[in-house]
Amino acid sequence: MVDAVKNQTNSDSSTQLADRIEDSERLDEASGSMTIDKADARIDTAALGQYLLGTWADARIAARALTGRPEMQRVDGQTLSEHRDTVFHQLGLLVEHGGVHKAFPKSLGGEDDHGGNIAGFEELVTADPSLQIKSGVQWGLFGAAVLHLGTQYHHEKFLPAIMSLEVPGAFAMTETGHGSDVAAIATTATFDVGSQEFVIDTPFRGAWKDYLGNAAVHGTAAVLFAQLITEGINHGVHAFYVPLRDADGQFLPGVGGEDDGLKGGLNGIDNGRLHFTNVRIPRENLLNRYGDVDVDGTYSSPIQSPGRRFFTMLGTLVQGRVSLDGASVAAAKVALAIAVRYGNERRQFTAGSDTDEEVILDYQVHQRRLIPLIATTYAASFAHEQLLTKFDGVFSGATDTDADRQDLETLAAALKPLSTWHALDTLQEAREACGGAGFLAENRLVGLRADLDVYATFEGDNHVLLQLVAKRLLTDYSRRFAKADVGVLARYVVEQAADRTVSGSGLRTLAQNLSDRGSVARSVEQLREPGAQRALLTDRVETMVAEVAGRLRPGTKASKQVAADLFNANQSAVIDAARAHAELLQWEAFTDALDHIDDEGTRVVLTWVRDLFGLGLVEKHLAWYLINGRLSPKRAQAVTAYIDRLIARLRPHAQDLVDAFGYGSEHIRASIATGAEATRQKEARDYYAEQRASGEAPIDEKTLSKKQKERI
Amino acid sequence: MVDAVKNQTNSDSSTQLADRIEDSERLDEASGSMTIDKADARIDTAALGQYLLGTWADARIAARALTGRPEMQRVDGQTLSEHRDTVFHQLGLLVEHGGVHKAFPKSLGGEDDHGGNIAGFEELVTADPSLQIKSGVQWGLFGAAVLHLGTQYHHEKFLPAIMSLEVPGAFAMTETGHGSDVAAIATTATFDVGSQEFVIDTPFRGAWKDYLGNAAVHGTAAVLFAQLITEGINHGVHAFYVPLRDADGQFLPGVGGEDDGLKGGLNGIDNGRLHFTNVRIPRENLLNRYGDVDVDGTYSSPIQSPGRRFFTMLGTLVQGRVSLDGASVAAAKVALAIAVRYGNERRQFTAGSDTDEEVILDYQVHQRRLIPLIATTYAASFAHEQLLTKFDGVFSGATDTDADRQDLETLAAALKPLSTWHALDTLQEAREACGGAGFLAENRLVGLRADLDVYATFEGDNHVLLQLVAKRLLTDYSRRFAKADVGVLARYVVEQAADRTVSGSGLRTLAQNLSDRGSVARSVEQLREPGAQRALLTDRVETMVAEVAGRLRPGTKASKQVAADLFNANQSAVIDAARAHAELLQWEAFTDALDHIDDEGTRVVLTWVRDLFGLGLVEKHLAWYLINGRLSPKRAQAVTAYIDRLIARLRPHAQDLVDAFGYGSEHIRASIATGAEATRQKEARDYYAEQRASGEAPIDEKTLSKKQKERI
Structure with missing residues (x-):
């Protein structure tokens, strides 16, 4: 089965060398178990499609059957109020057809199925992102807050009407003055022992609740977050169930608000602002799972630390981030299904012939624009499946330790920024790759992009989330140090010294240059080894974290202001480290997934896709690898040359790769992709x-x- | 005036070194004529604002007075047909208030003022991009085609009604099947000698005219591009004046079409499709400046080569690209005015204190996100002014040689892609930097971004334009070679050999590493010299062009298919070279502009902005500089460290820098920036x-x- 490596003379061009190596490369080198020639490798799109559906395949299939129905889908060109009405009506259809109650307790007609619930929920994005987000507001935020922050009383009293949509509700957390910094919200809920009521107040304009779905029109109640004050002490942010409107849709006494009006997208959702003046609610309306007030005004909580209590309460809301991650992946899949289909049919300019025009996906630049996005979409899709599994483990109680919850939050905070930005990049590149046709609403790309825009900043601003991830990385790093025996410490010292040597004199670079001389062949072969890719990606994360930790260390003993300034001077580096970590997670998820692909041809092609993703990351950060002496200039050139080679090799599989996403014409619905x-x-x-x-x-x-x- | 450089011990941190150098840096080192201390440097916003208005300041000021009026401005939330009606009405107001006829001949009531016309026109983007583009369709495309492709007969017969908006018209060039490849359009205009008419026909669905502004509703005529056929010979694409609709708005016999419907933006324009079946127009309706048909059917043209004739005709339409470049810069300015103002007022999270929250622009990452965009906007603004000057020179006839026209087209093709993408990046970053508030239509960012999206692909797809630029660079390069004496050739050979040495053994990298040892100081100082920045940027362009030319050379003697494959295999490199060239043009324009800034404080600050732009380019392409041995790892690190330093130094000037753009609250109109x-x-x-x-x-x-x- 093994051809002899072609015996060619040396050439200066690393591209040619890469070609030569690839031409002679045997698949059994890439994976011991493969026995087919790479030229014969084909994707089994049905089998891959089934694998991509993941653990909750049934929930996804059921949701796709629903999203494929015209009455569930976006109607372009509706006015703001028509669109809001349509989506509200569609929410009713969701209730009717089931599927949105999966996460609720069986005792109330739910299924206690957390993973399946999110899997189905995120599929709604292909019908209309407004439908996804509005149902997310109703059942994933408003309802889930009652479920997770409330206790049996609240479940029995409030959940049935929430589940049936009899009570549409808002999730009143964000204020005009505070979005990311929830702990600093200014709305107060002061306990009045005499009347056994909480008194809700908005002290100033910045404390108006803002950007709340269901607040402008449909919401008749809200879960409201406010500073709980009793006996003169502020116990921090807690959640309260607060009625908003009467049966006629009029605000109840003391409640006021206004419409957020037109937005950049998601106009099927009636976002609005709310304010409260001396609004009284019964003591029992405090969602009291993590903090309660007794009849005499005494505060109690199962969690002593106010900080930990706050993060525990917020932690129950992680599913929003999980589902945005999945919905973003779904949107990227639809975008690529449109652009690749069109790129495979559209012809423009004659090049190699006088009469026949070229299919535009045959142009190198068109391939360079779209095929790496396919690779990233696969990586994000496999990473999302891991996130969903982690989420289900925690929320089902199967694997629900403190550590699990922290890991889940870190994973969600790492992946959501990458996938939401990736969806925007993909939708935009797909839009431009389809030219003027891509700008027409009928081809979906502009609408999806407009709707998904805000995914980058809501449910946790992407930069803020990455900073959370970085803080976790830094904490883990310092723990390793705290517990480190001399050997581990010594290893770090040696590594640091080695780094310094590289920066100081370029000695390591030189050594690699010399050893690389005439051996580009080997360097390319190494790059396509998963071990080499993992080493490069991991090394970067570890080095960046260690460097930042080293630079922040003086701050641990400094004043608050000095420490803050030091942190701020390193904030970019902190966020870069978190991003590198998240990219590594995606790469690992992709690599794990390859082990579960049974069909050889599919595994061969997907391995190239994984290599493209991994080496694409290395290329993106090539300057870092060069500066830090991890890659010689020669090897760095080989990275790009090999990427070009991979893209050309994947080009014939582009259509299969997007077909395997499994979306039918009823989900894609773009005239140019029909x-x-x-x-x-x-x-x-x-x-x-x-x-x-x-x-x-x-x-x-x-x-x-x-x-x-x-x-x- | 010169402090001694502080005598500090060596440190490994290049950041610290950069700080130290900068702290001790004297302004008279940066510019011989400066006498103030950099700590005192302030921008004279009024003077800088006046300078930014450029040569056609009066036209801009007049246009801004108009765009500041509410009746000229976008009304959010209108339906498609309301928005179209509003914009059509606003076109009438433009006629009433003057300003849109500047480019037309004085004999017809115009002013023969081409630069002033574009300057005013591009300002319309701040009122509503739909207004800018719809007036561009009417007077910049439809009217301008009659002006530039027609002759006196057409000017007298058609222009008055076009100028007065009595005849709204479409520019019917693009077809569903052909956008970028205009030469391949399929609509035919066949001369019938018997009736002395041209017969217009759409042979198949792909030949429908598409995406045409004014075609869906308002257009009663069009300038139509079709293959001119007479006496059995196809003379290529020519333009014809074709009536479309009668006084009641009904299509004339043989004309049909449909509405393009909702788009991603620019919905104030009624884009549509047109098709023609045996539509007859008089022989005189051929716009015959560059090609005519005699009564007996004989074709004649002042330009013998059909290829050159085609490009000459298209060349008259360059003003569309010029104005998109300027409008994109204007939109980026508005976006930054919004985001910087908000970033300077908005507070979130306490950091250095227990009670006071930080202004978000004080966070390093927020600065890193916005301040480099300010720098690029200045570069793009100065580059646009040079483009506009070149355009005015050619169209006024003052400097109108073939070489001038070619330079103008290359310059427009180079700058339009960069500025349109930059506007989208800036609007998006500004939107995300304003969080949820940025997503509300009332804060303008999402609307502007949606409208400007298509600027990247219309009036020349950005990638196609960059490829045109690259072809020009490659042609110039081969001409230099053709005429080169032995000395010049030898220089190239030496350079190529040097490159090979670097790639092959890293010897040059090594040498630089060694010489850099302990002299980061000098390397930072060198980087802020304009000469060093120019050398780095120019070297990259020249090297990339030479490399691509070398790789394409075998194609010159190969078959068409082999040559096409070879070009395609290098298409990414070709486009990268063009982009590098365009970036250099922006940098040169910025550097030229600094010479014209009289106020010292302003010049000091703007020099930092220019350095940030220049070094930002170097950082963006750092891997290239490292691989090609142009920067040592040490010096590469210094680039990023110095950029951090520049951003921190510019932070206090951020508000002044955006204030100098000169847009008032009547242009910015964002609630969060009030x-x-x-x-x-x-x-x-x-x-x-x-x-x-x-x-x-x-x-x-x-x-x-x-x-x-x-x-x-």
């Missing part, structure tokens, strides 16, 4: 062929000689 | 201060000791 373009191309070619055959084609002036021209 | 945020912050702070002063503030549970807690 085959209309291929039909048009054929009609034009047939027309010209017939014209030539019949001798009726006009002569092209360009083909006339000067003499012929003069004669005419 | 001072409302500062008012809200003050209200909140005053509330808490009063509460503390009165002793009514609840005690924070976090501040209680364990003992106190137990007591409670």
Whole structure:
């Protein structure tokens, strides 16, 4: 099965070398178990599609059956109020068709199925992101807050009407003055022992609740977050169940608000502002799982530390981030399904022939624009499946330790920024790759992009989330140090010293340069080893974290202001480290997934996709690898050359790769991705062929000689 | 004036070194003529604002007076048809208030003022991009085609009604099947000698005209591009004046079409599709400046080469690209004015204090996100002014040689992609930097971004334009070679050999590493020299062009297919080279502009901005500089460290830098950039201060000791 490596003379071009190596490369080198020739590798799209559906395949399939129905889908061109009405009506259909109650307790008609609930929920994005987010507000935030922050009393009293949509509700956490910094919200809930009521107040304009879905029109109640004050002590942010409107839709006494109006997208949701003046609610309306007030005004909580209590309460809301991660992956899949189909049918410019125009996905730049996005989408999809599994483990109680909860939050905080930004990048690149057609609403890309825009900043601003991840990395790092025996410490010292040597004199770079001389072949081979990719990606994360930790260390003994300044001076580096970590997580998830692909041809192609993703990350951060002496200039060049090679090799599989996403025309719904373009191309070619055959084609002036021209 | 450089011990941190150098740096080192201390440097915003208005300041000021009027401005939330009606009405107001006829001949009531026309036109983007583009369709494309492609007969017969908006018209060039490849459009105009008419036909669906502004509703005529066929010969694409609709708005016989419907933005423009079946127009409706058909059907043209003739005709339409470049810069300015103002008022999280929250622009990452965008906006603004000057020179006839026209087209093709993408990046970053508030339509960022999205692909797809630029660079390069004496050739050979040495053994890298040892100081100083920045940027362009040219050379003697494959295999490199060239042009324009800044303080600050832009480019392409041995790892690190330093230094000037853009609240029109945020912050702070002063503030549970807690 093994061809001899072709014996060619040396060449300076690393591209040529990479080609040569790849041409002679045997698959059994890439994976011991493979026995087919790479030229024969094909994706089994049905099997891969099934694998991509993941653990909660049934929930996804059921949700896709629903999202494929026209009455569940976005109608372009509706006014703000029409769109809001449509989506509200669709929420009713969701209740009718089931599926949105999966996460609620069986005792109340739910299924206690947390993973399946999110899997189905995130699929709604292909029908209309407004539908996804509005149902997320109703059941994933408003309802889930009652479920997770309330106790049996609240479950029995409030959940049935929430589940049935009889009571549409808002999740009143964010204020005009405070979004990311929830602990600093200013709305107060002061306990009045005399009347056994909490008194809700908005002390100033900045404390208005803002951007709340269901607040402008439909919401008749809210879970409201406010500073709980009793006996003169502020016990921090707690959640309260607060009625908003009467049966006629009029605000109850003391409640006021306004409409947030038109937004950049998600206009099927009635976001609005709320304010409260001396609004009284019964003591029992405090959602009291993590903090309670007794009849005499005494505060109690199962969690002593106010900080930990706050983060525990917020932690129950992680599912929002989980589902945005999944919905973003779904949107990227739809975008690529549209752009790749169109790129495979659309023709523009003749290049290698006088008459036949090229399919635009045959252009190198078009491939460079779209195929790496396919690779990242696969990585994000596999990473999301791991996140969903982790989430289900925690919320089902199967694996629900403190450490599990922390890991879940860190994982969600790491992946959500990457996938939401990736969806925006993908939708935009797909839009531009489809030219003017991509700008028409009928081709979906602009609408999806407009809707998903805010995914980057809500449910946790992406930068703020990455900073949380970085803090966790730094904490873990300092713990390793605290517990470290001399050996571990010594290893770090040696590594640091080695780094310094590299920066100081370039000695390691030099050594690698010399050893690389004439051995680009080996360097390319190494790069496609998963071990080499893992080492490069892991090394970068560890080095960055260690460097930042080292630079922040003086702050641990400094004043608050000095420590803050020091942290701020390193904030970019902190966030870069978190991003590197998240990228590594995606790469590991992709690599894990490869082990579960049974079909050889599929595994071969997907391994190339994984390599493209991994080496794409290395290329993106190439300057870092060069500066830090991890790659020689020669090897760095080989990275790009090999990426070009991988892209060319994946080009014939592009359609299969997006077909495996499993979305049908009822989900994609873009005129340019229906085959209309291929039909048009054929009609034009047939027309010209017939014209030539019949001798009726006009002569092209360009083909006339000067003499012929003069004669005419 | 010169302090001694502080004598500090060596440190490994290049950041610290950079700080030290900068602290001791004297301004008279940066510019011989400066006499003030950099700590005192302030921007004279009024003077800088005046300079930014450029040569056609009067036209801009007049246009801004108009765009500041509410009746000229976008009304959010209108339906498609309301928005179209509004914009059409606004076009009428433009006629009424003058300003849109500047480019037309004085004999017809115009001013023959081409630069002033574009300057005013691009300012319309701040009122509503739909207004800018719809007026661009009417007067910049439809009218300009009659002006530039027609002759006196057409000017007299058609222009008055076009100028007055009596005849709204479409520019019918693009077809569903062909956008970028205009030469391949399929609509035919066949001359019928018997009736002395051209017969317009759409042979198949792909040949429908598409995406045409004014085509869906308002257009009663069009300038139509079609293959001119007479006496059995196709003379290529020519333009024809074709009536579309009667006085009642009904299509004329043989004309049909449909509405493009909702788009991602620019919905004030009625884009649509048109098709023609045996539509007859008089022979005289051929816009015959560059090609004519005699009564007997004989074709004639002042330009013999059909290829050159085609590009000459298209070349008259370059003003569209020029104005998109300027409008994109204007939109980026508005976006930054919003985000910087908000970033300077909005507070979030306490960091260095227990009570006072930080202004978000004081966070390093927020600065890193916004301040480099300010620098690029200045670069793009100065580059646009040079483009506009070049454009005016050519169109006024003052400097109108073939070479001038080619330079103008190359310059427009280079700058339009960079500025349109930059505007989208800036609008998006500004939107995210404003969080949820940025997503509200009332804060303008999402609307502007949605509208400007298509700027990246219309009037020349950005990638296609960059490829044109690259072809020009490659042509120039091969000409230099063709004429080169032995000396020049030898220089290239030496350079190429040097490159090979670097890649092959890293010898040059090594040498630089060694010489850099202990002299980061000097390397930082060198980087802020304009000469060093120019050398780095120019070297990269020249090297990339030479490398690509070398790789394409075998194609010159190969078959068409082989040459096409070779070009395609290098298409990414080709486009990267063009982009590098365009970036260099922006840097040069910025550097030129500094010479014209009289106020010292302003020049000092703007020099930092220019350095940030220049070094930002170097950082963006750092891997290239490292791989190609142009920067040592040490020096590469210094680039990033110095950028951090520049950003921190520019932070206090951020507001001045955006104030100098000169847009008033009537142009910015974002609720979050009106001072409302500062008012809200003050209200909140005053509330808490009063509460503390009165002793009514609840005690924070976090501040209680364990003992106190137990007591409670």
